[in-house]
Amino acid sequence: MRKTKDSLYVRIIKHTYGIHGYFDEYKKQEVNRIGNNAFIILFILFFLQMFSTVFLVSLLDADDVLTVLLFTDLLIFFTIIFYVNIAVSRLKLDQVEAYDNNDYNFKINKFKRKCILMAFNFFICERILFFILDLLSNDKHLTIPQLIISPRENIVWGISAIFVGITNYFVYKHKIKK
Amino acid sequence: MNNKVKLIRVSKNLQQKDLALKVGISRQTLSLIEKGRYNPSLKLCVSIAEALDSDLNSLFWKV
Numbered sequence: 001m002r003k004t005k006d007s008l009y010v011r012i013i014k015h016t017y018g019i020h021g022y023f024d025e026y027k028k029q030e031v032n033r034i035g036n037n038a039f040i041i042l043f044i045l046f047f048l049q050m051f052s053t054v055f056l057v058s059l060l061d062a063d064d065v066l067t068v069l070l071f072t073d074l075l076i077f078f079t080i081i082f083y084v085n086i087a088v089s090r091l092k093l094d095q096v097e098a099y100d101n102n103d104y105n106f107k108i109n110k111f112k113r114k115c116i117l118m119a120f121n122f123f124i125c126e127r128i129l130f131f132i133l134d135l136l137s138n139d140k141h142l143t144i145p146q147l148i149i150s151p152r153e154n155i156v157w158g159i160s161a162i163f164v165g166i167t168n169y170f171v172y173k174h175k176i177k178k
Numbered sequence: 179m180n181n182k183v184k185l186i187r188v189s190k191n192l193q194q195k196d197l198a199l200k201v202g203i204s205r206q207t208l209s210l211i212e213k214g215r216y217n218p219s220l221k222l223c224v225s226i227a228e229a230l231d232s233d234l235n236s237l238f239w240k241v
Contacts, residue, residue, distance in 0.1 A: 021204050022198075022202060022203055022204045022207075024202070024203040024204055024207050024222075025203075025207075025218070025219055025222055026203070026204075026206075026207040026210060026216050026218075027204070027207070092206060095206065097195075097204060097205050097206070099195045099199070
């Protein structure tokens with residue numbers, strides 16, 4: 001039972017459910033249970049969505065049905081995420097165990113680096129996404145460098161990225177248990 | 179399931195974190211086992227017994 005390197009599958013599961021530390025048999029068992037419940041919720045919601053779409057097709061236009069489908073898909077997605085997050089935090093599976101002060105400081109520093117990287121990734125992803133959207137709806141006929149350098153967009157997404165980084169840092173810090 | 183894991187761990191001057199590290203489980207899981215709120219697999223019982231230099235009978239049998 002000594003600590004071994006996690007396989008890719010285990011790393012994906014830990015990342016998906018936000019589990020830190022050992023992925024031992026208790027956590028495995030609880031994750032299986034949460035996953036099964038999430039699947040049942042997903043199955044029922046998708047069934048209801050499919051059933052209601054059949055009726056909506058005869059009542060609404062195709063465009064409206066598509067809009068309803070898009071929003072119900074988002075609703076189902078956030079319902080599942082909400083359930084998984086609540087279940088994981090209720091069972092304290094996302095807790096980070098620090099064994100002494102050195103370990104605590106090491107984990108804090110690790111989370112700081114992780115949050116800086118997360119904020120940077122968030123900024124880059126959002127800038128790429130909004131650059132593409134701006135490019136597609138370029139009614140002011142701006143050039144590509146103008147769209148990239150746009151001070152307003154960069155400042156807004158820069159502040160958002162800092163906010164995301166700081167929020168995540170405090171969330172992680174809260175999860176560390178000495 | 180009641181057990182004597184905590185009793186034997188304390189008698190050996192081991193902290194929860196030390197035993198958890200030795201066995202390769204989280205402190206949370208060990209705490210649940212000690213409280214009898216989680217039934218470990220036979221494999222994990224054997225690992226705990228080995229880490230405590232004890233045996234399954236003394237730890238888990240008819241407590």
